[in-house]
Amino acid sequence: MKNRKIWTWVAGGLFLLSLVPFFLGAKGAHPATDDFTFSLYTHPTWLKTGSILHVIKDALSYTLRTWRDWQGTMTGVFIMTLNPAVFSWRIYGVHAVLLLLLHISAWLCFGRHFLGTRLGLPKWVRLPMSFALTGISLMFLPDMVEGIYWFNGAWFYTGAQAMALLLLTLADWAAAHRGKGRMAGLILCAPCLFLLGMDNYITAMMALMTLLLMALQRLYAGEKKEACTLFCLLPFIFLGLLISVVAPGNQVRMATDGAHETGLGWLIKTGVWTLQAAFGYILRFGFKTPVLAVIFLFLPVLLSLPVRETRECPPVWAAMAGFYLTLCAMIFPHMYSSGYAGSGRVVNMYHDYVVLFLPVLVCIAALPFRGKQVPRKLCYGAALVLLAVCLFLGQEKNYVKLISDQVSGVQSRYEEQFRREYALCEAAGKEEDVVLPAWQVQTMTGKGTAYTDPAVWTNESMAQYFGVRSVRMEDAGE
DSSP states (O other): OHHHHHHHHHHHHHHHHHHHHHHHHGGGOOOOTHHHHTTTTTHHHHHHHOOHHHHHHHHHHHHHHHHHHTOSOHHHHHHHTTOGGGTOGGGTTHHHHHHHHHHHHHHHHHIIIIIIIITOOOHHHHHHHHHHHHHHHHHTOSOHIIIIISHHHIIIIIIHHHHHHHHHHHHHHHHTOOTHHHHHHHHHHHHHHHHHHTSOHHHHHHHHHHHHHHHHHHHHTTOHHHHHHHHHHHHHHHHHHHHHHTOHHHHHHHHHHOOOOOSHHHHHHHHHHHHHHHHHHHHHHHHSSTHHHHHHHHHHHHHHSOOOOOTTOOOHHHHHHHHHHHHHHHHHHHHHHHSSSOOHHHHHHHHHHHHHHHHHHHHHHHGGGTTOOOOHHHHHHHHHHHHHHHHHHTTTHHHHHHHHHHHHTHHHHHHHHHHHHHHHHHHSOTTOEEEEOOOOOOOSSOOOOOOSOTTSHHHHHHHHHHTOSEEEEOOTTO
16 A cells, blocks of 8 residues: 555656646746637736726627638637737736646546546546546647647637536536536536537537547446436537538638538538548557557556456447547548648547557546456567557647757747847837847747738737838848
């Protein structure tokens, strides 16, 4: 027992240590591109009135107009119009700290409930596994800037996914309770799931499919009342998703992107591409992250646990099908609208899903085999090999650069760079054309702000935000 406690404390200490660079990186976060665009209707209101109520009113107005003219994801758009740059670009980095805390809390809560309460893993197993998976979700994130430090990418996707995990955990907890506990959980979950349905399609589809699978699992186990509770929540997220899908603005955006086609042929091709992409992402994140190594590391422990009643466990083939089809459901909307699976912040969501749900799938598959022994040396050897493969493939390079930039002073120079840039914009007059010095360093904590052409939409948004005539980056030869 003492060794188990030591093991848990060591795992927790390593986990906390691994998080330090992420929080230090928050100082290097700054507004860019869409941050300025979505601030154009709320930032002037804040400067004129200083009233948060007036800002929220304008944010709601802009959200409804965007639903009509550009995209249907109203919850996400509303949040983006309230990004920290609306109030001051100087407090922008605070959002990264809050996002990290939300993400970590959501993953640990999800692990506590589904790995602990539902799958019966003891604390000394569940905690280290949750620490490992949460650490992997951050350290091996495909696009760290858009996933953590750039507000509009991070909160639209990473933040929404964290909320989805919390809501799924709460929904399953409420289903298992009676009386006031169940009613309180339903009252809280229902409107939140509705709002989640109007956030990004990837998270909405993940939450919808997972909620459905949770309900079916309860039904399979003969827990009809619990299943009914979960089925009652499905219409709320579906209604939110439907409102998002039928938005007139979606057609405008797809026509502007130019990749979308209509007709049955496009629908069939999208389905085939989605099936292929899902399989590819499972392989990619299975081998480019240490998730398979973690599975093999914990496998002997999982199987050595006391035998558990498996009546509630669905067939392994059903769990595997649910895992795969949920990922397909996440990929399909972006594939259908744009002809590809998504950019960095979207791929981050596929990464997080595979990293979190693949071990859960293995735990489910291992339930009928508990009490059996497997060669520990073989499993540990496989874990080392898989870890070596993961490191060789190099997806941890973003995390390595994050640390190296902080140690070498690159992040400090980067912070001075964007502060100088914004100071120049603030000092300029309304009729001035601001020429910004070319950036000398780049880190994992921020996106570029301006281009050499003042007519680029990002430059125009930045100019309007700071109240100057135009903004551009100087040419290399200037």
